[in-house]
Amino acid sequence: MKQPKVTVVDVAHAAGVSKSTVSLVLQGSSLVNEATRAKVGAVIRELGYVYNRSAANLRQSKSKIVGIVVNDLTNSFFAELAVGMDMVMQSAGYIQFMANSAENADRQAEVIASMREHGMAGLILSPARGTSAADLRPLVDSGIPVVLVARNVPGLKVSSVVSDGHAGAMAAVRHLIDLGHRRIAFLGGFNDTAVFDERMRGCRDALLEAGLGASDDLVISSAPSRAGGVAAVERLLSMADRPTAALCFNDAVAFGACDGLRSARIEPGVDFGVIGFDDVIEAKTAVPALTTVSVDPQGMGRRAAQLLLKQINAGHFEPEALVASARLVVRESCGAPQRVKELMA
Amino acid sequence: MKQPKVTVVDVAHAAGVSKSTVSLVLQGSSLVNEATRAKVGAVIRELGYVYNRSAANLRQSKSKIVGIVVNDLTNSFFAELAVGMDMVMQSAGYIQFMANSAENADRQAEVIASMREHGMAGLILSPARGTSAADLRPLVDSGIPVVLVARNVPGLKVSSVVSDGHAGAMAAVRHLIDLGHRRIAFLGGFNDTAVFDERMRGCRDALLEAGLGASDDLVISSAPSRAGGVAAVERLLSMADRPTAALCFNDAVAFGACDGLRSARIEPGVDFGVIGFDDVIEAKTAVPALTTVSVDPQGMGRRAAQLLLKQINAGHFEPEALVASARLVVRESCGAPQRVKELMA
Structure with missing residues (x-):
């Protein structure tokens, strides 16, 4: 053969x-x-x-390979992020090592070490939960360009592309308040991450701005997945003074919350307001269509890839922090159309 | 620095x-x-x-790198497939180039060429729509082990891991017939693919076996996505002699069908039976929980990776065709619980 x-x-x-x-x-x-x-x-x-580009790379000692490590490829947000990076890298004639850390920092360390051994010109990392600056410092000190995406690692001086979680969350909760909601929960996500903290504080600040109480009871953490959303909304529904709406940590949690509400015969978008975060592809076609904070995951992936290529080509660089703006996209799940109907009646 | x-x-x-x-x-x-x-x-x-493993690989002329190319990473099925492969490759000390072809055969050819140039020990490919045997023959003739996954390429003598679409579809439609459905549609998917053909024929054969007509009107193709499912079910609902249930091409189409039914105030699992195909993670937590044909995408990914590693290590090999069994998982969307209640009343 x-x-x-x-x-x-x-x-x-x-x-x-x-x-x-x-x-x-x-x-x-x-x-x-x-x-x-x-x-x-x-x-x-x-x-x-x-x-044999591998031999050519050795001679030139600059590879056309980058590394991409994401924390959860089964979440649409990270899959779309990866697709955005892939598009830019392919156009630029680069190829990527890609690995899924499954939120496991040890596994993340192993795959990064393996990518280094095989020779990569740079790394884009969506860090696993619990990643510390110390974990990544040897890599950064070696001079390999690193771009963090979606999540930051406090204390590490590298470039990053993250979304403006605080502003996005404030816009979402202000919208719920305008619709007449007074008890608004923050639903889902691991409460030990910077992304959670930022979005949760945005929610709280909007409540305080409107003179509404922001009790810790209204913050219900869970896994940042559809199943996590189901579990979180079940806990919400068991509360004595039940909220009438929730800002969810991400779209996966929001879909799970809608599922959980329906199981309890509560119609999302009619009887209860739900807002997600990310704007994954299926947010638009879901029923009810999901009101969500759009951060354009594919766009974030493309920007992270462009930033990494710029740093690889420059040879030396100052860390840049790009904050992708977050935009509220009003669809049906927040109860808005119903409310509009009432106001027009 | x-x-x-x-x-x-x-x-x-x-x-x-x-x-x-x-x-x-x-x-x-x-x-x-x-x-x-x-x-x-x-x-x-x-x-x-x-x-510097790249240099070491050159000396040994055997790399610890494999290539993985999937056709649509934004579909949970393929993301889970990739996660399954990633697990096995990481454990075996391999690292993968990974690329998304986005169903574009030209792009697929480019990334495979690039992976070859950079040196890969083998390739797992979930081929883009329209991939021909001629497209892949030069790669196969070069002696690089190739494993096709999820989709086969007719006329190409390489190993493959696919699911038993015909048997899975028959089991699903037999179940719908047992529940009392007589007009059953096959919904979604591109009708020019082998996977579509196999699942659609399974649906038709179960109808014929039960002495029911299998008209071409009952086959409604669409993009194999959630949005495709919405569009397909809208066409179904506009039919004069409307079916009462549908076997969907995959879970994404089934979720879209449920969305479209709800938009038309028809409750999936109560007023209309829906069965999916794949059993992606969210099938279990969706409301209604999706009755689906389970093919265990992560398991298929693991088996494809194991098969590729076996062929890399053996050095020479005979093509093997693994057919993953497909198992009907009865949950709520097919209308079963309702029907059971009626029978018990």
Whole structure:
């Protein structure tokens, strides 16, 4: 089944040029004229020659490989983030090592070490829960460009692309207050993460701004997943003085909250206001369509990839912190249409 | 910021051993005794030496890198498939190039070419729609082990891991018939794919087996996504002689169908039977919980990875076709509980 390997010498011979000319074509050199380049290219395709870029990278000691490590690929937000990075990297002629840490910091350390051993020009990391600055410092000190995405690691001086969770949460809760809600919960997410803290504080600050109480009872943490949302809303529904609306940690939690409400015969968007965070693809087509804080995950992925490529090409760099703006997208789950109908009646 | 690079010579000097001994330790050789191995290991960690595996791979001409290309990472099924592969590869000390083809065969060809250039020991491919045997033949002829997953490519002699779509679809439709449904649609999916054909034929064969008509009107294709499911069920609801249940191409379509039914004030699982295919994580927690044909995507990913590693290690191999069994998981969306209540009344 295996055929003898085609070499540069074979290509040079078939194209009637020197071995050095073939090498220049392979490196994309401008020293070769267009006609020769076309002829060599045609022979390469015809013979099925495969350029050994791994060897070329070693000679140039700069690889066209980046590493991407995400914390939970089964969450649509991170899958879309990865798709956004993939698009930019493919267009730029880069290829990525990609791994899922499954929120496990030890596993994250292992895959990063393995990516380093195999040679990567830079790393985009959506850090696992519990990642500390000390975990990443040896990598950063080695001079490999690192961009953090979605989550920051306090105390680490590297570039990052995160969303403005505080402003997004404030906009969402102000909207719920405008619709007449007075008891508003913050639902779901692990309460030991910076992202949780930021969004939860946005929710609290909007309540305080409106002169409403912001009790700790109204903050119900859970896994940041659909199943976590079901569990969190069940706890909410068992409260004596039950809230009438909730800002959820993310869209996955919001979908779970809608599921849990329906199980209890409470119609989301009619009997109870639900707002998500992220604006994943299915937010638009869900029933009720999810009102959510849009952070454009694919766009964040693209920006993180562009930032990393810029740093790789520059060779040296100052850390940059990009904060993607968060925009409230009003759909149906917050109860808005119903309320509008009432006001117009 | 960048520190001078630590070399093997530095490690040898600090550990008081020869350069060759350090090399043997790095290669995991059994020629070095345990005490020396431990001492060298401690120095490596202390100095922060990074083994250049890319160079080592070149010397050994066998890389610890595999390629994974999936067709749509934003679909939970493929994300879970990727997570399953990732788990096995990490445990085996392999690292993967991973790319999303976004169902674009040209893009798929580009990323595979790039992965080859960078050196991969094998490839797992969930082929983009429209991939032909001719597209992949040069890769297969080069002797690189290839495992197809989720979708087959007719005429290509490589290993594959697919689910038994025909048997799974038959089991699902038999269940709907047992519940009393007589007009059953097959909903969603691109009708030019082998997976569609197989599942659709399973649906039709179960109808014929029960002496029920299997009209082409009852097959409504769409994009295999949640939005596709909404569109497909809208077309179904506009039919004169409306079906009472549907087997959906996959879970994403089934969730979309439930959304579309609810928009039309038809309660899935009560007024209309819906069955999905795949059993993605959220099938269990959705409301109504989705009755679906379980193919265990993470398990399929793990099996594909194990098969690829087996072929890489064996050096030569005969293609193997693994067909993952498909099992009907009865939950709430097919209308079963309601029907059971009626029978018990």
